[in-house]
Amino acid sequence: xxxxxxxxxxxxxxxxxxxxxLKQSVFKAQSISFQGxxxxxxxxxxxxxxSKRLSDQYVVCMSLQQAxxxxxxxxxxxxxxxxxxxxxxxxxKAPYTATIVSVERLVGPKAPGEVCHIVIDxxxxxxxxxxxxxxxxxxxxxxxxxGTPHNVRLYSIASTRYGDSxxxxxxxxxxxxxxYYDPETGKEDPSKSGVCSxxxxxxxxxxxxxxxxPSGKIMLLPEDxxxxxxxxxxxxxxxxxxxxxxxxxxxxxVPTYKFGGLAWLFLGVANSDSLLYDEEFxxxxxxxxxxxxxxxxxxxxxxNKSGGKMYVQDKIxxxxxxxxxxxxxxxxxxxxxxxxxxxxxxxxxxxxxxxRGESWDEKLSQLKKNKQWHVxxx
Numbered sequence: 001x002x003x004x005x006x007x008x009x010x011x012x013x014x015x016x017x018x019x020x021x022l023k024q025s026v027f028k029a030q031s032i033s034f035q036g037x038x039x040x041x042x043x044x045x046x047x048x049x050x051s052k053r054l055s056d057q058y059v060v061c062m063s064l065q066q067a068x069x070x071x072x073x074x075x076x077x078x079x080x081x082x083x084x085x086x087x088x089x090x091x092x093k094a095p096y097t098a099t100i101v102s103v104e105r106l107v108g109p110k111a112p113g114e115v116c117h118i119v120i121d122x123x124x125x126x127x128x129x130x131x132x133x134x135x136x137x138x139x140x141x142x143x144x145x146x147g148t149p150h151n152v153r154l155y156s157i158a159s160t161r162y163g164d165s166x167x168x169x170x171x172x173x174x175x176x177x178x179x180y181y182d183p184e185t186g187k188e189d190p191s192k193s194g195v196c197s198x199x200x201x202x203x204x205x206x207x208x209x210x211x212x213x214p215s216g217k218i219m220l221l222p223e224d225x226x227x228x229x230x231x232x233x234x235x236x237x238x239x240x241x242x243x244x245x246x247x248x249x250x251x252x253x254v255p256t257y258k259f260g261g262l263a264w265l266f267l268g269v270a271n272s273d274s275l276l277y278d279e280e281f282x283x284x285x286x287x288x289x290x291x292x293x294x295x296x297x298x299x300x301x302x303x304n305k306s307g308g309k310m311y312v313q314d315k316i317x318x319x320x321x322x323x324x325x326x327x328x329x330x331x332x333x334x335x336x337x338x339x340x341x342x343x344x345x346x347x348x349x350x351x352x353x354x355x356r357g358e359s360w361d362e363k364l365s366q367l368k369k370n371k372q373w374h375v376x377x378x
Contacts, residue, residue, distance in 0.1 A: 069287045071253035074162040080256045085129040086214055092152050095137055095210040098122045100203045101170060108273030114177040115237060115276060116201045117158070120209060124169050130160050130244040131219035134171060135212035138199040152212055153196035156219070156240035156336065156376065160248045174240040174276065177201045219376045221245050222332060227261040229331035231323060233345070235268040235312055238337025239276045241376070250284045250292065261291065262326075268297040268312030268341070295319070312341065313348040320352040327367065334374040342377055 090096040101119040120134075128134070135152035142150045155173045163170030178194025203209065219241050222228065232242040242265060249259040263284075269275055275296060284292045295315050302310035305318075316323065327333060335342065346360075353360035367373040 072166055072251055074160075074166045074168075074252050074254060076168055077255065079127060079161050079168055080254065082127075085132065085217060085220060086127050087217070088213060088215060089126055090212045092135065092137065092149075092212055095135075095212050096122065096126050098126070098209050098211050100205055100207040100209055102205055103201065103203050106174070106276050110271060110273040112270050112274070113179070114201060115274075116175050116177070118173045118175055118200050118203065119159075119164055119170050120173065120211065121170050122211065126171070126211060126214065127168070128157055128161055128171060128214035130157075130221045130248055131241045132157055132214040132216045134173065134214060136173075136196055136200065137210040137212065138196045139210075140195070149210075150195055153194075154213075154215065154378070156238070157214070158240035158243045160244050160252060162252060166252065173200065174237045174243070175200045176237050216376070219334065219336065219374055221248065222371075223257055225261070226257060226259055229262040229264070229326050229329070231264045231266075231326065231331055231333040233266045233268075233312060233316065233333070233335045233341075235337030235341045236274075237276070238335075238341075238377075239267055241336055242334070243277050243280070246281065246284060246292070250288055259291065262293070262331075263291060264293040264295075264326075266295050266297070266312055266315050268299065268315070268337075271298050271300045274298075311344060313344040316345060317348050317352060320348075321356075324352065324356065327363075327372065330370070330372065332372050332374065333367070334376075336376045337378075339377040342375070 099121040101121050102117075103119075104117045106115045106117050107113075126134070133154045133156050135154050137152055138150045140150060142148050155175060157171050158174040159170070159172035162168050164172050175197050178197045200209070221230075221244075230245065232245065234242055246263060246265070248254060248257065249263055265281060267275065267281075275298075278296075281292075281294050285294050297310045297312045297315045299309040299311055304310045304314040323331075323333075335345065349364075350360040353363055364373065
């Protein structure tokens with residue numbers, strides 16, 4: 001598959017800047033906003049791309065448009081040198097004290113609940129790879145164990161190893177505020193609401209946060225084959241690791257990783273106001289139509305073929321023949337989100353396998369053996 005040379009965009013970073021001015025200077029220099037519709041100086045040409053199917057393989061015809069989209073320069077490139085992912089550099093008994101850079105609401109007013117994008121400055125001291133998680137210890141005492149800190153809460157990292165400022169100094173989290181309402185009074189019960197998620201969503205620039213990790217290996221992005229197919233299935237904030245994958249594939253200029261395969265994202269949320277990083281993904285879809293596909297399931301706005309609510313497993317069933325063929329050809333498939341997503345997905349995949357005359361148990365076993373199956377649910 002042909003590769004194209006992408007021009008880099010230089011970043012000028014002032015020496016001695018604090019994290020907030022650093023973020024502003026970098027994003028101003030790049031004119032990049034993950035909630036915006038474009039990232040100047042990204043160019044958009046009118047030429048169309050073509051893709052055709054041949055023997056169940058994608059044959060990519062690279063257009064001038066795709067070959068001309070500049071990517072963002074990242075640093076330090078020494079972050080590419082490690083042969084193994086960093087693991088548990090900081091533990092619960094000795095966490096790292098990081099600093100909140102920014103907290104931004106991600107969802108619209110009609111979304112059921114609040115989701116925030118939180119940028120944390122770790123000073124380059126807690127490096128990580130795409131697909132890993134940070135632990136967060138909220139301030140205060142654990143009510144179940146007076147005199148001891150709260151338990152660690154794990155959050156998948158929603159940025160690449162270079163962070164949203166592309167300098168290796170920050171990490172981003174995608175956090176849903178967890179509120180519990182008493183069914184009798186209808187009022188919030190703070191003792192049962194999510195202590196950590198509320199702390200993070202209420203945080204202000206400059207606040208300190210105790211983090212542990214990084215942790216996790218199962219969701220690491222395999223990069224041995226840059227032309228591989230990656231099928232990503234997320235519900236809600238389970239989008240976090242996939243945002244990191246996609247930024248690495250399509251936004252950043254990483255000399256050692258030139259993605260030329262297919263990334264296919266399925267995102268299941270309640271409604272259109274709940275879509276996370278939607279403009280960012282649509283930008284990839286516009287600039288890299290031969291390499292990126294994007295499908296959403298909006299349970300409160302769309303109906304499945306039976307007339308019921310549209311969930312992510314319904315979208316999977318809709319494209320099941322193609323998904324199965326891609327898996328047969330070595331595609332990786334990833335799942336991230338609440339535990340409740342998996343039973344419905346597994347039932348759908350089993351039903352599809354049976355209709356195809358296959359044993360789902362055998363197929364799943366083979367996918368796991370081939371390291372094509374990646375699941376992280378919470």
